[in-house]
Amino acid sequence: MRIISILFAALFFMPLAALADDDNVPPITHPLVSAECGACHMAFQPAFLPAQSWEAIMGDLSNHFGEDASLDTDAMAEIEAYLMLNAEQGRLVSADNPPLRITELRWFRHEHNDREVAWLKENRNVKTMADCAACHRGADKGYFDDD
Amino acid sequence: MKHKLLIGVIFLALASPAQAGPRETIMELLAAEAQVANSSYSGFSAAAGEALFLATFTTGKPETTSCTTCHTNSPSNVGETRAGKPIDPMATSVTPDRYTDQAKVDKWFRRNCNSVLGRECTAQEKGDFLTFMINQ
Numbered sequence: 001m002r003i004i005s006i007l008f009a010a011l012f013f014m015p016l017a018a019l020a021d022d023d024n025v026p027p028i029t030h031p032l033v034s035a036e037c038g039a040c041h042m043a044f045q046p047a048f049l050p051a052q053s054w055e056a057i058m059g060d061l062s063n064h065f066g067e068d069a070s071l072d073t074d075a076m077a078e079i080e081a082y083l084m085l086n087a088e089q090g091r092l093v094s095a096d097n098p099p100l101r102i103t104e105l106r107w108f109r110h111e112h113n114d115r116e117v118a119w120l121k122e123n124r125n126v127k128t129m130a131d132c133a134a135c136h137r138g139a140d141k142g143y144f145d146d147d
Numbered sequence: 148m149k150h151k152l153l154i155g156v157i158f159l160a161l162a163s164p165a166q167a168g169p170r171e172t173i174m175e176l177l178a179a180e181a182q183v184a185n186s187s188y189s190g191f192s193a194a195a196g197e198a199l200f201l202a203t204f205t206t207g208k209p210e211t212t213s214c215t216t217c218h219t220n221s222p223s224n225v226g227e228t229r230a231g232k233p234i235d236p237m238a239t240s241v242t243p244d245r246y247t248d249q250a251k252v253d254k255w256f257r258r259n260c261n262s263v264l265g266r267e268c269t270a271q272e273k274g275d276f277l278t279f280m281i282n283q
Contacts, residue, residue: 039232040228040229040232041230065210066208067208067211067262068208068258069258072254127231130230131231134231
């Protein structure tokens with residue numbers, strides 16, 4: 001009887017698991033990462049970029065998209081380790097020239113094409129496409145399935 | 148007896164220096180540093196701090212040519228990062244807990260002086276800047 005109820009439960013919950021498609025990403029669970037990476041922009045979840053990208057970004061924080069975002073060495077090591085451990089898996093990228101901007105990834109450009117970007121900036125007061133939470137209200141929790 | 152106690156309290160209040168909170172300590176350290184760097188140092192100037200706050204530089208990063216790029220031209224205003232996040236006003240009259248954490252002050256001077264001026268700020272510049280923000 002117990003086995004049957006476990007099987008039943010598994011069958012019941014399976015479709016839910018299958019529904020959680022790749023529009024959602026695991027949230028950041030590290031307070032220092034949330035605080036430091038979220039000081040100027042939304043703290044982007046590490047699964048949005050492969051490890052090569054995070055390594056390149058963390059290696060040049062004093063030239064961080066037009067600003068100096070340098071950290072002390074302890075904080076930097078801790079944050080980099082978290083980002084690398086939780087980075088996107090399975091994407092083949094060039095180690096010499098990895099993507100640095102989530103907004104330039106092919107899937108992102110597919111989800112938000114030029115016309116939509118122009119419309120959002122004009123009508124929704126979206127200053128930059130890096131401001132995910134302007135529209136995705138659960139962005140900081142990794143929930144992007146609301147579009 | 149009560150009279151004596153009162154005299155004692157008044158004496159203590161007069162004798163002890165102004166309460167040194169974390170912000171006062173930060174300012175004292177900057178003053179000491181400025182003195183070491185320049186023997187003719189004669190204190191910090193809020194007017195010089197205001198001029199620094201409003202100045203435009205061509206030596207830093209092109210995206211951030213002035214403090215006002217993100218902080219607006221009034222320390223009493225809420226600022227906005229280039230990525231759209233609000234920044235608490237710089238003036239301590241509006242944001243009282245500002246400039247009370249040495250590590251935070253060091254971090255943001257290091258970052259923002261490099262972003263805007265393309266170099267570290269001097270102790271004189273930091274002291275002038277903070278004096279302006281504290282007097283707002």
